[in-house]
Amino acid sequence: MKVFVFDAAKCNGCYGCQVACKDEHVDNDWSPYAKPQPDTGHFWMKVNQKTHGQVPKVKVEYFAKPCMHCDDASCIKVAKNNAVYKRPDGLVIIDPEKAKGQRAIAEVCPYEAVYWNDTLDIPQKCTGCAQLIVEGKEPRCVDACATGALMFGDESEFVNILTKAEVMNPEYGMKPRVYYLNLPKLFVAGEIYDPNIDECLSGVEVTLTNIDTGKVLKETTDNFGDYWFKKLEAGKYSLTAKKEGYQVYVLNGFWVEDSLKVEDIALQKQV
Structure with a gap:
């Protein structure tokens, strides 16, 4: 099973992962995994910035936020006709054909990681670059990360790291497969x-x-x-x-x- 791991201590806020996601998905049809991402409004990989403190004691920290590829995903539960499914490798995929018109898929995600495409009338989100994974490659966001803050691979590769990691909003009960190190406190x-x-x-x-x-x-x-x-x-x-x-x-x-x-x-x- 695949996981994403993000180390906030290594992220310098270059937004390279966010830009790479746009470059990979805007104007590109990767069916059956995803239709083209709109130019604006969608951030399937989003870098969030948080400013802590007051001058002169200030720290600025960043954390990347894709779809959490949850093991107990609310989007899967609400989808009709198996329009959202989890692959054997753990990636959660929205079938762009079956999901047409199912706005509830976008509305139910507590992480706000699913977007609605008005033009195509479909919900869309991070696919983990499934079209690259099947070729043995890394997701574009991971490949573009200059500092090594964003990682992806088999869960077994990160056994030691995951003991120190946490998930975002565990109270949601979704069992996300995106893990975080050194989140802003x-x-x-x-x-x-x-x-x-x-x-x-x-x-x-x-x-x-x-x-x-x-x-x-x-x-x-x-x-x-x-x-x-x-x-x-x-x-x-x-x-x-x-x-x-x-x-x-x-x-x-x-x-x-x-x-x-x-x-x-x-x-x-x-x-």
């Missing part, structure tokens, strides 16, 4: 300084506590007075900053729903 970051000398403070012990779960994380400020807490869950937190010779600073009960740049902390010297 929330962070809390900031800067600590001495207001009397107007200098950044290194070596400050910063403790972040998730009030909901009790989980405690610790970091130490670098030479620029910066600290970063990464891969956080949304929730209510408290933050404490300590350094010998300075008063303890406490920030209680703040919410983290998106990545947060905490206001600069001025540590006051002990009297």
